[in-house]
Amino acid sequence: MSEDAKREILASIAAALASSRELEGDPPPLDPSTSRCAVPTIAATERLSRFRGMLERVGAGCTVVANLEDAATAVRDTLREAGAEKVAVSNADVVSELAQRLEGVALVDDLGDRAALLDCPAGLTTAQFGIAETGTLVLVSSAETHRLVSLLPPLHVAVLRESRILGTLDDALKVVGPDGDATEISRAITFVTGPSRTADIELTLVVGVHGPKHLQVIVVREEDSA
Amino acid sequence: MRVALFPTCLVDQFWPSVGVATVRVLRRVGCEVMFDEQLTCCGQPAFNTGYREEAARVAGPVVDRLDAMGVDAVVVPSGSCGAMFRHLTEVFPSGPRADRARAVASMTHELSSFLVDVLGRTDVGGRFDGRVTWHDGCHGLRELSIHSAPRRLIADVEGAELVEMGSADSCCGFGGTFSVKYPEISVAMLDAKLEKLPNADVRAVVSGDVSCLMQIGGRLSRLGSPVKALHLAELLAGSEGAS
Amino acid sequence: MNEMRPDTFDENAKAALQDEVLRGALTKATGLFGERRTAAVEEVPDWEPLRERARQVKEEVLAHLDEYLPRFVMNAERQGIVVHWARDAKEACQVVVDLATARGVKTVVKSKSMTTEEIHLNAALEREAVEPVETDLGEWIIQLAGETPSHIIVPAIHKTKRQVAELFTEKIGIPATDDEKELTRCARDVLRARFAEADMGISGANFAIAETGSILLLENEGNIRLTTSLPRFHLAVLGIEKIIPTLADLAAFLRLLPRSGTGQHLTSYQSILSGPRRDGDTEGPEEVHVLLLDNGRSRMLRERVTRQSLACIRCGACLNACPVYQQVGGHAYGSVYPGPIGAIITPQLSGLHKAAQLPYASSLCGACRQVCPVKIDIPELLLHLRHRIASGEGLPGSDVPGRPLLERFGFKLWAWAMRGPRRYRIANRLLRWLAPLRVGPVRAWTAARDLRPPAKRTFRDAWRDGIEDPS
Structure with missing residues (x-):
């Protein structure tokens, strides 16, 4: 059935377009001069402040720390403030290193244990990139197992190196794309901009509907850490 | 400058004082005004309802006549009909009339845009005593980009003060045959617009389209409002019109 | 209703x-x-060029869909995505039902999708004893109420907080509340349980990228992320017009769509999904399928004017x-x-x-x-x-x-009357005679508006008599 459907749909498309080309001609090719329109450039020196400003705008927290040691303190503080005695951790090296310094906090590190993840009050991951233009975290699944850790718990703490903050959406799409860092596109690339939100009841904003209610981003400035 | 006045069928049949006022304003700014009885209707009512053949039958002789008049410009006291002249290229996509339609369309101007953008005039010697508000007709605003011209003209009318109503650019609900196909929606749209009509003592809602003004004025009159519907040409001519 | x-x-x-x-x-x-x-x-200072760019990209794809669609399919299949095709709504529903029943699926979690609404998928699933659960908060409210969405972005725009609260009390037994935070929390709890048990997730897609065979989904709530990552089987249902050429082309649409829809500079989440989990992965669906739906779309490609309807990004x-x-x-x-x-x-x-x-x-x-x-x-x-x-x-x-006959005849008569000065004058008399009778369109007009009476002396009468300057 599907083969018939495929053949027939493609034939129908071909027939419609043939008729259009005959009567109306081929549309003009894409004007290359418009392809770079509206692309702002954000200088490297401005990225952190822009990133931070945009995060605040969407109601996410942002802490900038000097090194991994301070990052661990920031994570601990964030968990304590949220009253989280347990944290789910992804498999990133940086996360493992941080996890070792979280004394007094129980770790959930079996990423295949759905029930445990669903029950966990906090999740700790890194983000592969940040986008200054929009205050966005980019999570690339081939680099880390963090699809569920970043989504199921009500608090998501994400650690990001400052050097990984890119300028714009265009820059981000380039690095995650087939011509970017990887030879093949990752199975899941997730852009995260602030907490989960809805306004479906009388247009009143409520955060934390299906995903995290709080997003805390910890930016690590030190280059050679981790 | 020799200009042909295309008065529009609605002005001619329902609101002739707008045509008279337009003639006076155009003469006042030094135009020689021509008119021809063949200039009946631009075909818009039929075109907008889907009857392109009927629209062509009506607009054809109008295009031919305007083309033959040898004028420098065609002036229309309506943004809606002015916009319809641009659609005439769709009504006459090919043949000898296509060229004529294109030529006529390119020299046709809505009144306020003609005065301000073509002649560079904003003070045309009008007088009016009191505050008025402006209604942007949709086709003038969105198809002909007419926004500042009428406001600048009103600003230069002696004694008149323009107060924006905050919903100047929302549709009045006329929409041609829409107003009688869906009269309840049409009136609901108008009432939503008029809700914002300032309570301040505006004497008139001014617009560049008699179609919108028949809708707005008809409702205001039914609601017993003292606010009048006034065409820009009447305001500029200094005669408030015989409504 | x-x-x-x-x-x-x-x-x-x-x-x-x-x-x-x-x-x-x-x-x-x-x-x-x-x-x-x-x-x-x-x-956005360059809003207009951005719109123009997006329009051109869409027209490029639609005018060459015979190239872009197969390219998307080839790359999607290369990523391990199984692609299905459906000519119409009925066939589409059959494909989905067959996929679900073959896998013994009892519960399907769904994220908001206009395309599945278009094919009335929920009804088809229910007929086969597969329970579809809408998970977008607004959609879920609508589903509980047994209604249909009234807005593309805010499906339950027509319901007040009080109505939602009453609905929740009736359907899920929560105590009466008028706090939208509490209502949202209840929804989260109930739906989390449904997510945990679901064997299949069905989503739509905002864009499908020919270059990579990926689909992109935008959202704010996180239910799409759950739908596409928790169940072992994910199916995306999309119209054949959703293709864009490259990943880089997404940037323009990501700047345009949230701003136009909700006024956000970006929605909370965008998921770019490119296939099932691979060996060694511990998360992500084991199977990812895409269903491409025609249902009248391909014939809209025939003319530029109708084709542009397919550029809509909802x-x-x-x-x-x-x-x-x-x-x-x-x-x-x-x-x-x-x-x-x-x-x-x-x-x-x-x-x-x-x-x-x-x-x-x-x-x-x-x-x-x-x-x-x-x-x-x-x-x-x-x-x-x-x-x-x-x-x-x-x-x-x-x-x-x-x-309507009256309309057809009316425009024929009108076209006759508007051709030439003499007929036009007859029409004027007719109008003046007919208007006071308040029939047909005049009656529709005058129900809530006064009608300005047709002029006794038309403009052309005034012109013929000579228009003098007043002073």
């Missing part, structure tokens, strides 16, 4: 105009979205901007796709004869065209469809509905 169909638009609209709660909600929602959109757009901006929608809301259109975009898409998808009123449900004010992020000339399409109806030409694959 009575079933509303596109061909009863006039009655649906009249009923909506009587519903004060609905109209209050509509005024608030459309006003707020309109303001937010304006503010968000003003932040942002909802035209609904909020439309003065007709602002008054009557989404249900009146009797169609999955309401508002101006619905008025042009529905007659093309379902057939002119089934939705003949919709192209006329507009004052042609052009506000929709002004806000459309991909510059669809909706008024041009409305006029095109009206022409195809009035001329009897119709559209490919569609019966031609008749127009």
Whole structure:
């Protein structure tokens, strides 16, 4: 059935377009001069402040720390403030290193244990990139197992190196794309901009509907850490 | 400058004082005004309802006549009909009339845009005593980009003060045959617009389209409002019109 | 609620105009979205070039869909995605039902998808004892209430907080509350349990990227992320028009869509998904399938004018901007796709004869065209469809509905009368004689408006007599 459907749909498309080309001609090719329109450039020196400003705008927290040691303190503080005695951790090296310094906090590190993840009050991951233009975290699944850790718990703490903050959406799409860092596109690339939100009841904003209610981003400035 | 006045069928049949006022304003700014009885209707009512053949039958002789008049410009006291002249290229996509339609369309101007953008005039010697508000007709605003011209003209009318109503650019609900196909929606749209009509003592809602003004004025009159519907040409001519 | 169909638009609209709660909600929602959109757009200095770019990209794809669609399919299959095809709604539902039943699926979690609404997928699943659970909060509310969405972005725009609270008390047994935070929390809890048990997730897709074979989904709630990552089987249902050429092309659309839809600079989440988990992965669905739906789309490619309807990215901006929608809301259109975009898409998808009123449900004010992020000339399409109806030409694959006799005859008479000065003068007399009788259109006009009486002396009478300057 599907083969018939495929053949027939493609034939129908071909027939419609043939008729259009005959009567109306081929549309003009894409004007290359418009392809770079509206692309702002954000200088490297401005990225952190822009990133931070945009995060605040969407109601996410942002802490900038000097090194991994301070990052661990920031994570601990964030968990304590949220009253989280347990944290789910992804498999990133940086996360493992941080996890070792979280004394007094129980770790959930079996990423295949759905029930445990669903029950966990906090999740700790890194983000592969940040986008200054929009205050966005980019999570690339081939680099880390963090699809569920970043989504199921009500608090998501994400650690990001400052050097990984890119300028714009265009820059981000380039690095995650087939011509970017990887030879093949990752199975899941997730852009995260602030907490989960809805306004479906009388247009009143409520955060934390299906995903995290709080997003805390910890930016690590030190280059050679981790 | 020799200009042909295309008065529009609605002005001619329902609101002739707008045509008279337009003639006076155009003469006042030094135009020689021509008119021809063949200039009946631009075909818009039929075109907008889907009857392109009927629209062509009506607009054809109008295009031919305007083309033959040898004028420098065609002036229309309506943004809606002015916009319809641009659609005439769709009504006459090919043949000898296509060229004529294109030529006529390119020299046709809505009144306020003609005065301000073509002649560079904003003070045309009008007088009016009191505050008025402006209604942007949709086709003038969105198809002909007419926004500042009428406001600048009103600003230069002696004694008149323009107060924006905050919903100047929302549709009045006329929409041609829409107003009688869906009269309840049409009136609901108008009432939503008029809700914002300032309570301040505006004497008139001014617009560049008699179609919108028949809708707005008809409702205001039914609601017993003292606010009048006034065409820009009447305001500029200094005669408030015989409504 | 009575079933509303596109061909009863006039009655649906009249009923909506009587519903004060609905109209209050509509005024608030459309006003707020309109303001937010304006503010968000003003932040982008190059908004107009951006729109033009997006329009061109869409036209490029649609005019060469015979190349881009197979390219998407090839790359998707290379990523391990299984691709299905459906010519129409019935076939699409059959594909989904077969996939679900073959896997013994009992519960399907769904994220908001206009395309699955279009094919009435939920009803088809229920018939086979597969329970579909809508997970977008607004959609879930609508599903609990047994209603249909009234807005593309905010499906439950027509329901007040109180109505939602009463519904929740009745259906899920929560204590009465008027706190939307509490209502949202309850929804989260109930739906989390459904996510945990579901064997299959069904989503739509906002874009499909030919270059990589990926699909992209935008959202704010996180339910799409859950739908596409928790169940072992993920199926995305999308129209064949959703393709864009490259990943890089997404940037323009990501800047346009959220700003136009909700006035956000970006929605909370975008998921770019490119296939099932691989060996060694501990998360992500084991199977990812895509169902490509035609259902009337391919024939819309035949002309540039109709083709542009397929450029729609479902942002909802035209609904909020439309003065007709602002008054009557989404249900009146009797169609999955309401508002101006619905008025042009529905007659093309379902057939002119089934939705003949919709192209006329507009004052042609052009506000929709002004806000459309991909510059669809909706008024041009409305006029095109009206022409195809009035001329009897119709559209490919569609019966031609008749127009009222009075209208046909009226325009014939009008065309006769407007040709030449003598006939025109006769018409004037006729008009002056007919207007006071208050029949037909005059009666419709005068129900709530006074009619300016036709002039006794027309402009041409004045001209003939000579127009003097007053002073």
